[in-house]
Amino acid sequence: xxxxxxxxxxxxxxxxxxxxxxxxGPLQVINLALCGLITDVSCKAFENLKELRFLSLGWCxxxxxxxxxxxxxxxxxxxxxxxxxxxxxxxxxLSIADLPKLARLELPELSTISDVGITTLAAKALPLxxxxxxxxxxxxxxxxxxxxxxxxxESLVISGCxxxxxxxxxxxxxxxxxxxxxxxx
Numbered sequence: 420x421x422x423x424x425x426x427x428x429x430x431x432x433x434x435x436x437x438x439x440x441x442x443x444g445p446l447q448v449i450n451l452a453l454c455g456l457i458t459d460v461s462c463k464a465f466e467n468l469k470e471l472r473f474l475s476l477g478w479c480x481x482x483x484x485x486x487x488x489x490x491x492x493x494x495x496x497x498x499x500x501x502x503x504x505x506x507x508x509x510x511x512x513l514s515i516a517d518l519p520k521l522a523r524l525e526l527p528e529l530s531t532i533s534d535v536g537i538t539t540l541a542a543k544a545l546p547l548x549x550x551x552x553x554x555x556x557x558x559x560x561x562x563x564x565x566x567x568x569x570x571x572x573e574s575l576v577i578s579g580c581x582x583x584x585x586x587x588x589x590x591x592x593x594x595x596x597x598x599x600x601x602x603x604x
Contacts, residue, residue: 434460459482462489499525525551603604
């Protein structure tokens with residue numbers, strides 16, 4: 420029984436192929452990183468994967484908020500990696516904030532995710548243990564300080580977010596002493 424599939428770096432994988440993965444009910448792990456032809460269509464097929472725990476869509480540049488709306492139906496999802504998915508916005512983050520088991524989230528750099536998305540994530544994604552925020556120009560201290568509610572957070576990476584100051588990082592470190600907060604302006 421197929422539970423794990425790694426197609427990362429397979430540049431010729433298209434939605435036509437990936438949609439067929441949605442018919443493999445017991446799939447728990449899908450890695451499509453660096454599959455640049457993957458779009459929201461593939462992710463629509465994944466909403467039927469009730470056992471999906473890990474999904475990497477890193478550098479799938481055509482993936483947008485629509486995909487996250489579909490992925491939000493994968494209630495067992497624990498890890499979601501979205502590097503390079505620059506079309507994702509606050510709306511997409513709002514879609515996945517309610518995932519009940521989401522423990523690791525790596526948001527796309529250079530996207531238009533702002534305090535709105537991060538604040539909602541902080542209020543709803545309470546099981547989150549690892550979060551990566553890189554090069555989010557619309558993120559400010561307000562969004563970072565909202566993360567104080569994530570009491571299970573063990574690791575937070577904030578890098579290249581030009582509107583986040585060391586003051587908010589220090590305050591977050593005080594509020595979450597068990598969390599390793601890596602900060603690079």
